[in-house]
Amino acid sequence: MKRTLAAAVMTAALVVTATGCGGDDGKKSGSSDGAQELKGQTVTVAAVWTGAEEANFRKVLKAFSDKTGAKVEYTSTGDKFPTVVGAKAEGGNPPDVGMAPQVGVVQEFAQKGWLQPLSKNVSDAVDANYAPVWKKYGTVDGTYYGLYVKVNDKSTVWYSPQAFADAGVEPPTTYEDMLKAGQAISDSGLAGFSVAGQDGWTLTDWFENIYLSQAGAENYDKLAKHEIKWTDPTVVKALTSLGKLFEEDGLIAGGAKGALGTPYPGSVADVFGDKPKAGMVYEGDFVGAEIKGTLKKTVGEDAKLFPFPAVDGGKAPFVGGGDAAVVFKKAKNPAAAMKLVEFLASEEAGTIWAGGGGFLSPNKAVPSSAYPDDISRDLGASLIKAGDTARFDMSDQAPAAFGGPSNNGEWKILQDFLRSPGDVKGTAKKLEAAAAAAYKD
Template sequence: MRASLHRRFTAPLAVLAASSFLLVGCSGGADPNDPNAGGGAGDVGTADGVVNVYGTINGDEATLLEKSWADWEKANDIDIKYTGDKEFEKQIGIKVQGGDTPDLAIFPQPGLLADTVASGKVQELPADALANVKEGWSEDWQKYGQVDGTQYGAPLMASVKGYVWYSPAKFAEWGVEVPKTYDDLVAVSKTIQEKTGSAPWCAGFNSGEASGWPGTDWIEDLVLREAGPDAYDKWVAGDTEFTDPDIKAAFDSVGTILQDPSMVNAGYGDVKSINSTAFGDVATNVANGSCALTHQASFFEGFLTAANNADGKPATVAEDGDVWAFLTPPMAEGDPAAVTGGGEFVAAFSNDDDTAKVQAYLASADWANSRVSLGGVISANKGLDPANAGSDLLKSAVEILQGTDTTFRFDGSDLMPKSVGSDSFWKGMVDWIDGTDTDSVLEEIQAGYTS
């Protein structure tokens, strides 16, 4: 979703790293404040001091977003009006077809951005925004916002996926260490199960219309680690089908945990309860110690700090705290660090001066440092000071994103066409957890390419 970082998340204010959604009123009729409402999105807009921005981010996270640009708004005499919509992925297409487009949209998936660019309504990045993108972002991040070599989207925020969250104190009590390989992870899980007599893992795939996305993150982690970055790239590009042995092998590896009733679903039920458990709700059991392990992105820290530990106090996330995290380990000890992640991209439907100024600012290191310093999120902008990140975990995540030795790959489902990445892949993961055999699920997901 996601998890690009913001496409699927709902959380309270204390949930610093969680992204959430609230329908503020932009998915209905044309916005009377939008100078382009009802007209073609490619028309030249009139700079009137108002720039409408539409995205998935909402609630408390939207409050921080608006705070991040507040000083810049005043200095530049531009009013940025933000609207968040939990149905963005569906509504953006409807808006484009109906001519009810915002000035700027924050896309949570490069694949969805590419689909929208095909409408002919998305503007190429203006000069100042393009300059900021080239200065602040790696070539890989630039490419995620491109379609056929043309830059349409400017990177915004980011997340590091594939963290396994655990209790350092409990690990010491059980006599287990952070695993160095995936086989070690499975072995540690079995040891915990034997020592506690209960399932060590908890997971939640429920996320409304986006249910299933946490499972796609699992599969992507294993494809990258088992088959390698080249195979991952071919799979994401659609050159390798889901029915390929490499992809099935990733499902089998994930299944050693998620489909084993002795491994899941700690505190929530059996394997099938994964589908009925909201992805953020598992933070409760991880924080209070009734769930030993869960797999989730860097944003999950905010859900944990909003939950209580076993003593009824707010949980702490630190190496010596209630909860800490390690990256899903490689298949063999010594393999290069491989990380999946996500992010958002800002694209324009208007080309007036005010819109161009806002888009350029959001692509800058100045904005990245402003937003990250407010807590809960990170960015891959090269001009971001890691010290501005709100916690040790987020600081380490920034360093991973900026590290030259890290093999980074963008969330695969976010790069795939919408009919697969945010449709058949999500649905396939739900069916897989419900008990549909792997071969049938892989065929079902692959069929999304022809739907």
């Protein structure tokens, strides 16, 4: 759950209630006749979201309550969703609806028989307004279980406009030009990039964007399922491209040693703090929250972004994370739970959610005007434009022993590669050995 780690929202579980109102409010929220069809019923929901993300989601839940009369009880699990909700499901006492933060969680819960297939209404709404890839990620063994309602764009490069102006460079459209821009920034006095090497998940994100653009979506899918080996020439080529960033003197703030001591928040501060060390930092759209919240800078003025550029003539990548709404088979109120998921699939829900910021909808019916600022609108447009070429974070699809914070997994091996980027084939062999063991288990 890398996005959750990045946002640093590890908190104890808390419960907040959004209560349905009367018929007049139902009319205000868009109901055609103000009917309170679920009045007196309760739906329980669990998700990872806290803070501003929770507050924005509560607005959506309130709209559902106003429309239907249902009472919605929301529980935040912090970053412990699979553990907390999995234990409740195993004990026969799950929430009615869960917002699964990873593809693997949807797959695991479905394979254990804990989930109810989504309704035809949900399926039809998705067929009409979502790229097919998002339905694919919510489908397990041919049955549709997970509605992707919230997506993170992990293909964004954030930069200091002042650093670009000082170096005389413009936002690049190719990977090679991005490295050249970084070198120009380095020549002007700052490092080109800050890399959060202390957090191994950021290195997997670098690799995934390069690989998706360079090797293509079909190979990306195969590698994510370990249907091709990590010693495949496409992997070696992507590691070679990543190594160009790691091995160039002066391109990374502090060099490899400095990067390996830099956590994700520190990498953002290296570019947008009061004493900048670098001109660019790669990570997802959630960088904006760090800039605005912790560093108190203005996104769009002090900080701007450009899409992760195309590599070797490939398409510009869109790697995303996301949260899928699922209905539990042992839900206490399954009919009302499904009604909530049907509402979450609607333009109305997406429009309300988008207005709060920090949210991207894969629903193409959500208008760009719903987003609160130009950067959010651009990010939303990028998601829709990516269509079926968008791909879910690869390491989040892998077994935790390989894709997670394991001493023998991808995080650690890429940290070693950052330290010694010349050993491309050796790194590929280590990745394959670790993947083979994890996928076998």
